[in-house]
Amino acid sequence: MKPEIPVQSVPLNRQMITISVMLATVIQTLDSTIANVALPHMQGSLSASADQITWVLTSYIVAAAIATPLTGWMCDRFTQKRVFLASVAGFTIASLLCGVSLSLGEIVVARLLQGMFGAALVPLSQAVLLEINPPAKRGSAMAMWGMGVMVGPILGPSLGGWLTDSYDWRWVFFINLPIGAMAFYGIWRYIRPTKATRxxxxxxxxFATLSLAIGALQMLLDRGQDNDWLNSLETWIELVIFVVAAAYFIVHTLFTPAQQAFVDFRLLKNGNFITGLMFIFIVGAVLYAVRALTPPMLQTLMDYPVMAAGLLMAPSGVGTMVSMLLVGRLVGKVDSRLLLFSGFSITAVSLWAMSGYTLTLSQSDILWPGVVQGFGLGLVFVPLSTVTFSTLEPAMFAQGTALYSLVRNIGSSIGISLVQTLWVRNTQVAHSSLAETLSATNRAIQLQDTAGYQLGSTAGLAALNGEVTRQAAMIAYLDDFKLMLGLTLLVLPLLWLIKPKKTKLSPEEEAALHAAMD
Structure with a gap:
């Protein structure tokens, strides 16, 4: 089958388009984590309680989740370029509003706007790179895109901590302004204009039922732990809304013609696309869950400052970039299933190492599993993105990439909520188990008394209880790492569901395609 060659009169500057869309990707992915470390500073500045300040994160996550599925329809209605420009401009202006906010209400509204406008940036950047590159070069393109998607969340805490400590928390938002301006100019200048298909x-x-379902699910996952899950009326309300809205959406979409439904169910008939969604869900859960666990472990149990913990996490991004540069050249030449198997296996090795952590870790003990894990996830991300879209029609890229990003984000939300819930409960279980072994006749307790705990005093007993709590928390972290390890290993047999598509073109087809695109 001969490739479909678009006829365009405007010269295509693939390099500048790539730079521009990557800048847009970076500002969106950075903002998923960069504000986290600044929350305590925001809390004091905005006179908010610890519970209230979390709305700065929740509002962004919920707004982005609800707006992401709109990407495909908006591109069909207004064209991809216009939606991209509006998204970058809106995200940049919303970042400015976040930085100048003087009250909790103002910053929550600004973060809602930031999430709404930023929702389309990642799926559109992926769709653009898929469209401007011939099949043989899509592996390298997805490597570049993957670096922005994966390195952003990794570097976010380090950059956010440095900006907050060196300047002010408002700079975690102001930093988006120059990057957003450059991205806007590049997209406006270099992406070809097209006509809306409508x-x-x-x-x-x-849209209403899907938005209700996604919003309720995100609220349930974000606030479930604080509300003690099903012991809270709020959690039950959110669960009922999610189940009812999701059921209505599925039934409605199944009985609606493909071009009239909000989500085109023809996407879900593509085997590679469905398998890709399943795997990106797992990647989202593992990647973000581990990122959510490690910094608090370093800060609370090993007394690392925020900035130092962020710097120890940053080298994993180096591993990701190296592997993506490498695998971008291998996609199309090596069976994608082999690359994915290698990536998941390497990630499993890093999680195995983390499941053996102790409270007396050296910095190298923390660094090398992070670098190895970053390398493994980089090997997964590029071939997975390439294979997922290899058998989709170009006209379905915008809606497909939006659904791909949505599933990745839902996976990350579920992963984070799961490990945090298990950590709290496993800490309590481990604390009870350890406490049962403590008695005055226990030789270890007698040694602790001679070591300065002074167990005959209230202060000594409190110090001993603090040490037991610390040990119990470490056990709970190890349980979470083992869970992520098991999840990673379980998906390996499913790799054979993927059917790689040959992208090798004849010399005549390749020459014609390059001539048209260049």
């Missing part, structure tokens, strides 16, 4: 009708009922 083939998709806006499915109001489908």
């Amino acid at each position: 083939l998709m009708r806006f499915d109001v009922f489908g």
Whole structure:
């Protein structure tokens, strides 16, 4: 089958387009984690409680989750370039509003806007790179895109900590302004204008039910631990809304013609795409769950300052970049299933090492598993992105990439909520188990008394209880790392569900495609 060659009169500057869309990707992915370390500073500045300040994170996550599925319809209605420009401009202006906010209400509204406008940036950047590159070069393109998606969340805490300590928490938002301006100019200047196809009708009922389902799920996952899960009326309300809205959406979409439904179910008939969604869900859960666990472990149990903990996490991004540069050259030449198997296996090795952590870790003990894990996830991300979209029609890229990003984000939310819940409960279980072994006749307790705990005093007993709590918390962290290890190993047999598509073109087809694109 001969490739479909677009006819365009405007010269294509692939390099500048790549730089521009990557800048847009970086500001969005950075903001998923960069504000986390600044929350205590925001809390004091905005006179908010510890519970209230978390809305700075929740509002962004919920808004982005709800707006992401709109990407495909908006591109169909207004063209990809216009949606991209509006998203970058809106995200940049919302970042400015976040930085100048003087109250909790102002910054929550600004973060809602930031999430709404930023939702399309990652799927659109992926769709653009898929479209401007011939099949033989899409592996390298996905490597570049993957670096922005994966390195952003990794570097976010380090950069956020440095900006907050050196300047002010407002700079975690102001840093987006110059990057957003450069991205806007590049997209406006170099991406070719197209005509809106307007083939998709806006499915109001489908969008409303999907938005309710996603919003309720995100709220449930974000606030479930604080609300003690099903012991809270709020959690039950969110769970009921999610189940009912999701059921209505599925039934409605199944009985709606493909071009009239909000989500085109033809996507879900593509085997590679479905398998890709399943794997990116796992990648999202493992990547973000581990990122959520490690910094608090270093800070609370090993007394690392925020900045130092962030710097210890940063080298994993180096491993990711190295592996993506390498695998971008291998995609199309090596069976994608072999690359994915290698990536998941290497990630499993790093998680195995982390499951053996102790409270007396050296910096090298923390660094090398992070670098290895970054390398493994980089090997997974590029071939997975390439294979997922290898059998999709170009016209379905925008909606497909939006769904791909949505599933990755839901995976990360579920992963983070799961490990945090298990950590709290396993800490309590481990504390009870350790406490049962403590008695006055226990030789270890007698040694602790001679070591300065003074167990005959209230202060001594409190110090001993603090040490038991510390040990119990470490056991709970290890249990979470073992869970991530098991999850990673369980997906390995499923790799054979993927059917790699040959992308080798004839010399005539390759020459014609390059001539048209260049």
